[in-house]
Amino acid sequence: MGAEAYAIQARNVKKHYGRTKEGPGLNGLTLNVPTGCIFGLLGPNGAGKTTVVKILTTLLRMDEGSATVAGYDVSKEGHLVRSRIGLAGQYAAVDEQLTGYQNLEMFGRLNRLAKKHASRRAEELLTQFDLTEAASRAVGKYSGGMRRRLDLAASLIVSPDVLFVDEPTTGLDPLARQEVWRAIRSLKEAGTTVLLTTQYLEEADQLADLISILKDGRVIREGTPEHLKSSFGGDRLEVTLLRQEDAVEAERILRGIGGASVVVDNSANRISVPVSDRTGSLLKAASAFADSGLEPEDMVLRRPTLDEVFIHFTGLNGVSNKEESR
Ligand SMILES: Nc1ncnc2c1ncn2[C@@H]1O[C@H](COP(=O)(O)OP(=O)(O)OP(=O)(O)O)[C@@H](O)[C@H]1O
Ligand SMILES: [Mg+2]
Incomplete structure (x- = not known):
């Protein structure tokens, strides 16, 4: 585990899609995410949430600025960043044909765990996310909430320091949403720093210790939910x-x-x-x-x-x- 005060720091990050220096993308984004918290990145469609997640997880290069994740430089030490993070994407990446157990075991193998270790980790995560009963069912038959929990579990195969979760509950019913919330809270309790993006105010209010409101690729307000309300x-x-x-x-x-x-x-x-x-x-x-x-x-x-x-x-x-x- 890194001993940094901030799990994520981004300084004046800029990213423009295409050739223009204006328009969509990130227009100078600054973030400070203290280690151990749940941090909510809140913004409407197109605000730049997924772009932030892609840049911080090294899937996309920034044009300007700098950022560190778990103490490593996102631009210069991408492989070290990748070794410390987990990512649960906006669109779940699990294989529908495989069972829940098989998916997790496969992710373990992809993360270079030995077969025995991958299998043990899969069992642990299925228990942690309350999926043991569904473990031997094909994921194609899972409900939305179960899939999101499996997706979260898959992103935790190698116990990351920092977990990125892009819109964890979009399209879920209220009950499934609460299941996912519970899963995310339990990650924080286990010491993982979580950066989650959401369009739902209630979700940010329920989960996040700190919130940044994003608009047009910039942070326009930040603070605790209480602070934002009283401001x-x-x-x-x-x-x-x-x-x-x-x-x-x-x-x-x-x-x-x-x-x-x-x-x-x-x-x-x-x-x-x-x-x-x-x-x-x-x-x-x-x-x-x-x-x-x-x-x-x-x-x-x-x-x-x-x-x-x-x-x-x-x-x-x-x-x-x-x-x-x-
Ligand atoms: N590959 C791309 N090429 C061109 N423009 C893009 C690309 N990806 C994103 N954009 C644009 O950049 C802006 C930010 O997109 P981004 O996906 O980061 O927003 P978001 O906040 O995640 O939105 P949503 O809530 O819909 O997921 C949007 O205007 C989007 O259209
Ligand atoms: Mg998005």
């Missing part, structure tokens, strides 16, 4: 409207009451603002709504969600966010 303001007053046509007036009222920003979710007829004076703001809003003849369906005080942080900073679809400059 967005404290409690929020949220109003759900009965009628969409009330949205403009409701937004005006809340803008007058709220702190730094208003988030309008048109698809859900919902508007929220950060408030410092909880009950006072609630009362003010209720009386302003009554004065304007607006009848909200619901009006509550609550903590901000990571969704709001994400939507606010990435400016995602269907939702507008507006800075108030007061």
Whole structure:
């Protein structure tokens, strides 16, 4: 095991696909991932998550910048980096014809373990990921959650210091997602540093000790989930409207009451603002709504969600966010 304080450090990493110096890719990415944590790289489609994973796992070369993984230079010591890492890709790499056991044994052999050792490791991992009952079934018959767990197991054949997991639960149902979460938490407990990418706020909130929000190939916000939520303001007053046509007036009222920003979710007829004076703001809003003849369906005080942080900073679809400059 490396004794570095940071399992992963990336400095101003740039990568541009094709010939342009602008556009998709990475535009100067900096990351510090402390050893032993679960680190969430959160971003919408095309933000550059898979590109980061490919560069840090030496599958792709960066154009500029530098990075170390487990203490080794990604550009100059690729083979040493590869000897310390595991990668569970966005698309599972297991063979459907083989059984779970055979897949793991094969990965062990590919990783140059002796047959006996590969076999023992396969058994251990099947137990760890709760797959012993399914061990002799062809993977083609596994459920999505079982496949992801097998994929995770395969990436752990040689007990890596750092594990990269690209979108571990995309397309899984809630139960399968929780199984995978449990598996990832157990890896952290065993001392593995995990960098996971996800588009799901809830996933990052549940799993990650630290989060970087990625947009257009850059880190736009980082911190603990709690820190990110509180950086967005404290409690929020949220109003759900009965009628969409009330949205403009409701937004005006809340803008007058709220702190730094208003988030309008048109698809859900919902508007929220950060408030410092909880009950006072609630009362003010209720009386302003009554004065304007607006009848909200619901009006509550609550903590901000990571969704709001994400939507606010990435400016995602269907939702507008507006800075108030007061
Ligand atoms: N081989 C490639 N050639 C050209 N452009 C690419 C290539 N791979 C990725 N891109 C572009 O680079 C950007 C970042 O892609 P990347 O796959 O890293 O995003 P992502 O955050 O993993 O997205 P997703 O959530 O969809 O997996 C995107 O705009 C993508 O279209
Ligand atoms: Mg991706």
